Structures are given as structure tokens and as C-alpha cells.
Amino acid sequence: MESWLEINRIETAADLARCLGRPSALRELTELAESWIEPESSAIPAFTTLAGVGLDLGVYHEFGCMSHGIRRAQVNELLGAVSHYFDRVILDDALGHQLRQHRNSRRSILLECAYAFGSSLLALRSAGALDLVSFTEKQHLDEDRAEETFGPAEFHALRGELVPRLLEESTIWLKRERGHGSSYILEHRGIPNRTFNILPKAVRKSRTRERQRAAADDVAQRQLWWLHRDLTTARLFDAPITLATSLQAELLHSLRTLRGGVDLSLDVRLPILRGIPPAELIRLRRDEEPAFLKFRAALRAAMRLDSTEPASGRQVQRDLIEPELANITQRLKTAESAFARKAGYGVTLGIATAACGLLLGPVALVTAGVGAAIAAAYTAESKLIDERRDAKLSDMYFVWRAMH
Numbered sequence: 246m247e248s249w250l251e252i253n254r255i256e257t258a259a260d261l262a263r264c265l266g267r268p269s270a271l272r273e274l275t276e277l278a279e280s281w282i283e284p285e286s287s288a289i290p291a292f293t294t295l296a297g298v299g300l301d302l303g304v305y306h307e308f309g310c311m312s313h314g315i316r317r318a319q320v321n322e323l324l325g326a327v328s329h330y331f332d333r334v335i336l337d338d339a340l341g342h343q344l345r346q347h348r349n350s351r352r353s354i355l356l357e358c359a360y361a362f363g364s365s366l367l368a369l370r371s372a373g374a375l376d377l378v379s380f381t382e383k384q385h386l387d388e389d390r391a392e393e394t395f396g397p398a399e400f401h402a403l404r405g406e407l408v409p410r411l412l413e414e415s416t417i418w419l420k421r422e423r424g425h426g427s428s429y430i431l432e433h434r435g436i437p438n439r440t441f442n443i444l445p446k447a448v449r450k451s452r453t454r455e456r457q458r459a460a461a462d463d464v465a466q467r468q469l470w471w472l473h474r475d476l477t478t479a480r481l482f483d484a485p486i487t488l489a490t491s492l493q494a495e496l497l498h499s500l501r502t503l504r505g506g507v508d509l510s511l512d513v514r515l516p517i518l519r520g521i522p523p524a525e526l527i528r529l530r531r532d533e534e535p536a537f538l539k540f541r542a543a544l545r546a547a548m549r550l551d552s553t554e555p556a557s558g559r560q561v562q563r564d565l566i567e568p569e570l571a572n573i574t575q576r577l578k579t580a581e582s583a584f585a586r587k588a589g590y591g592v593t594l595g596i597a598t599a600a601c602g603l604l605l606g607p608v609a610l611v612t613a614g615v616g617a618a619i620a621a622a623y624t625a626e627s628k629l630i631d632e633r634r635d636a637k638l639s640d641m642y643f644v645w646r647a648m649h
Contacts, residue, residue, distance in 0.1 A: 246274060246277065246340060246359070246362055246363055246366060247366055247375065248277065249273060249274060249277055250363060250366060250367070250370075255363070255367070256367075257367070258313040258364060258367065261313075261360060261363045261364065261367065262360065265356055265359055265360055265363070270356070270359070271344075271352065271355055271356065271359070274340070274344055274359060275344045275345075275348055278340070278341040278344040278345050279344075279345060281338075281341055289333055289335070289379065289482050289484070290332040290333045291332070292330065292331050292332040292333070292541070293331060293332065293333040293334070293335065293482060293484045294327055294331045294333075294334055294335070294484055294485055294486065294487045294511060295334075295335045295475060295478055295479040295482060295484045295485070295486050295487070296323060296327070296334055296335065296336050296337075296486075296487055296489075297475045297486045297487060297488040297489055297493060297510070298471040298472075298474070298475060298489065298493065299437055299488070299489025299490050299493070300319075300322065300323050300326065300487060300488070300489040301336050301337040301339075301383070302316070302319060302320070302323065302336050302337065302339070302362070302365045303337050303339045312361075312364075313360075313364040313367075316361055316364035316365050316368060317364065317367075317368040317371075319365070320365055320368035320369055320372065320374075320523075321368070321372075321522075321523055322489075324372055324374055324377075324523035324526070324527070325514070325518065325519060325523060326487055326513075326514050327377075327487055327513070328374065328377065328523055328526050328527055328530070329513070329515060329518055329526060329530070329540075329541075329643075329644075329647075330513040330541055330544065331377070331487075331513075332377070333377060333378070333379055334377055334378050334379070334487075335378075335379050335380070335381055335478075335482060335484060336378050336379070336380050336381075337380070337381070337382070337383045338380040338381055338382045338383075339358065339362060340358050340359055340362035341380070341382060342382050342383075343355060343358050345382075371524065372522075372523045372524040372527060373524055373527045373528060374523065374524075374527055377527070381478065381481075381482075383474055383475070383478045399500065400469065402499075403465075403469055403496060403499055403500065404462070404465050404466065404469065406499060407465040407468065407469070407496065408458070408461050408462050408465045411431070411433060411461035411464055411465060412457060412458060412461045414433060414434065414435075415431050415432060415433040415461065415464075416431070416432045416433075417429055417430070417431050417432075417457045417460050417461070418430040418431075419444075419453065419456050419457065419460070426443065426444060426446060426449035427443070427444040427448075427449045427456060428441065428442065428443050428444060429441070429442060429444055429456070429457075429459075429460035429463075431460055431461070431464050433464075433492065434491075435490050435491045435492025435493075435495070436464075436468075436490060436492060437489065437490065440464050440467070442460075442463055442464075442467075444456055444459055444460065444463070445459060445463075468492065468493070468496065469496070471493070472493060472496055472497065472500070476509065479509075485509070485510055485511035486509060486510045486511070487510070487511060487512070487513075488510055488512070494510065494512070497509050497510050512557045512558055512559075513544065513548070513558045514557075514558045514559070515558045515559075515561075515562050515566070515644070516559060516562065517562055517566065517567070517570075517644065517648070518644070518647060518648075521647050521648070525647070526647060529643070529646060529647055530643070533642075533643055533646055536637065536642045536643040536646065537643045539640055539642070539643070540640055540641060540642070540643035540644060542640075543565075543640035543641070544558075544561060547561045547564075547565050548561055565641075566641055566644055569639060569640070569641040570641055570644060570645050570648070573639055573641065573642070573645050574645070
């Protein structure tokens with residue numbers, strides 16, 4: 246769709262809506278989707294991650310939302326999670342899948358998906374991040390086959406852990422649907438949006454608690470399906486998954502335990518960078534590339550990515566980044582203060598000496614004092630220059646520069 250945006254000179258959400266309103270829009274997009282070539286895994290850079298469900302900018306599940314403003318917020322969340330570490334982020338080609346596999350869907354649904362996907366691309370372009378992303382069609386498997394794809398033992402273990410948690414921690418609303426029996430809405434802190442679905446016929450007339458359990462079980466199976474879908478796609482590219490939700494992270498942790506400590510995801514989020522606009526961070530990593538590469542190497546080493554229990558970005562921030570940033574800031578402040586004090590003293594003494602010279606004539610002692618003050622100011626300036634140079638040599642200079 247990126248080329249379609251360029252061909253039609255689409256710059257804003259209003260441009261996007263106007264162009265999608267043309268009768269030929271879906272035909273043009275379908276032709277582009279059918280001619281699109283899947284990127285080969287060998288062409289993916291070493292520092293690559295797969296954006297998990299909720300971060301992958303999908304447009305067809307409970308994690309997706311179609312409004313332009315929310316899509317922009319989702320792009321910012323994605324870039325905030327990955328742009329300070331990875332060279333490439335693999336996203337789901339959700340629109341391509343819809344146009345290739347579900348072209349007979351209602352026109353309004355396809356246009357809604359196209360608008361959401363186009364809004365994401367506009368936000369990525371605005372942040373200067375289009376060259377950081379690649380799109381692939383994630384594995385689209387039958388949700389009813391979640392047990393087969395995980396294996397019975399793993400599936401039942403994860404399902405048995407998740408259903409009671411959802412029952413205890415969620416708010417579940419039950420509703421009678423005309424002509425459809427019963428439906429549910431489930432809200433959980435680990436799932437960004439509310440989940441809605443129709444309950445199976447077998448439980449529609451059951452007691453409330455049984456229907457709530459059926460709702461929790463349905464959500465658990467869907468969560469496990471999303472998780473398996475991400476794992477299957479990540480293996481194709483030999484890339485770790487960056488997850489969006491705490492619930493998915495906890496499920497992956499449980500799965501890693503079941504499988505004997507295989508590393509499946511990577512969380513490099515740094516809360517300290519949260520307030521920095523992604524566009525600014527991406528510009529900085531290009532302008533300060535040597536500092537960025539040095540920081541990334543230090544971050545990778547500190548996270549112990551080759552171990553079975555890697556540290557999180559939050560842990561590294563607390564143990565390494567924050568102390569080093571405080572050290573850089575303190576040293577620069579001390580040097581700048583000393584330079585300002587010595588330089589100010591030298592200027593004051595120089596003015597006083599000039600006045601004395603006019604009144605009393607040259608005095609060797611005064612001249613010596615002026616020389617000492619100038620020398621002290623020069624020494625302070627040299628110290629400030631050295632501290633600034635040392636700051637640039639620090640592994641954490643990229644972060645310090647981003648915050649200043």
C-alpha cells in the first residue's frame with residue numbers, strides 16, 4: 246500500500262479517506278497486493294524483531310482499532326518499544342491478507358481495513374520509520390486447531406493456567422442476542438481492548454458462572470492461537486518477538502518453562518525514553534550512529550541475551566543506564582560550573598587590573614595575579630572540553646544525548 250500512497254500523493258488522513266472513496270480504490274489495492282513479493286528471511290538484518298499481536302498494527306482482531314488517531318498512537322507505542330535497539334521490525338501484512346484471501350468480504354469492511362492500514366503507514370512515514378519496517382503475512386491458521394499447533398500437553402497446561410486467571414481477574418458481561426443465543430464481553434488488564442464473541446450453543450442456557458467460564462475458555466483459546474501464530478512466524482525469520490501485553494508475556498514465560506528454557510521473546514523497552522518522540526529518536530540514531538551502535542552493544546551485553554534468563558530493559562536501565570547518566574550529568578555540571586566561575590573571576594580581575602594600571606601604573610604582583618587567573622580559566626576550559634569528550638565516549642552517550 247505504500248506505493249499506492251505515493252502514486253496518489255496521499256499525505257494526510259483526509260487525503261486517504263478521499264482516495265479510498267474512489268470506486269477503483271479496492272481494485273488498485275488488490276492488484277498491488279497480488280503482485281507483492283514476500284521478503285526472504287535471508288534479507289532480514291541481524292537486529293530484527295517480530296512485532297507480536299497488539300504491536301503488529303493488525304486490523305482484524307481485538308487488538309486492532311480503525312481510527313486514525315489511535316493508529317498513530319499504536320505506531321508511537323511500537324516505535325517506542327523497538328526503535329532504540331532493532332534495525333528492522335516485521336509487521337503483519339494484514340491488509341494484503343484481507344485483499345488476497347477475503348476479497349469477497351463486504352466492501353465496507355475492506356475499506357475500513359485499508360483506512361486503518363493506510364493510517365499506520367502515514368504515521369510510520371511521519372516518524373521517518375518506513376525503512377525500519379518490513380511486512381509479512383503472518384501464519385493464518387484455524388483458531389480451532391490451537392491444540393494441534395501447540396501440542397496437547399502444552400496446550401492443556403497453558404489453557405489450565407489461563408482460564409482460572411481470566412475468571413478471577415476479568416470483568417465479564419453476558420448478554421442475550423436476538424437470534425444468536427448468548428454473547429459475552431470480557432475485559433482484562435492484560436488485553437488492550439475488550440473481547441467480544443458469541444457463546445457456544447451448548448452453554449447458552451447454562452448458569453451464569455458456567456457461561457462466564459465458557460467465555461474465559463474462549464478467550465484463552467484465542468490468546469493461545471495468537472501466541473502460536475506469532476511463534477510460528479518468528480521461527481521463519483529466526484527473530485525474537487516483541488510483545489505488547491503482559492498477558493502474552495506471561496504465557497510465553499510459561500511456555501518457555503515447559504519447553505526447557507528456550508528464549509522466545511525480547512523486551513528492550515526503556516521507560517527512560519518514553520517521553521521522547523519516536524521521530525526524534527530515529528533522527529538521532531542516524532545522526533549519532535557511532536554512539537547508537539556503541540550503546541546497543543552495551544545494552545545487548547548487559548541484557549545477557551545469550552543466557553537462558555536474559556535481563557529486561559527495565560533492569561538494565563536501573564542497574565546500568567541511570568547510574569551512568571547521573572555520572573555524565575554530574576561531571577559535566579561540575580566542569581561547567583568551574584569554568585564559569587574561573588572565567589568570571591578572570592574577567593573581573595582583568596577589569597580591576599586595568600583600573601589600577603591607569604591610576605598606579607604597572608605592578609608586577611598584579612600582573613602575576615592576572616596571569617594566574619587566566620591560567621585557571623584556561624585549565625577549567627580544558628577540563629570542560631575533556632569531560633565533554635569523555636561523555637561522547639561513554640556507552641550511554643546516545644541515551645544522554647536523546648534526553649538533552
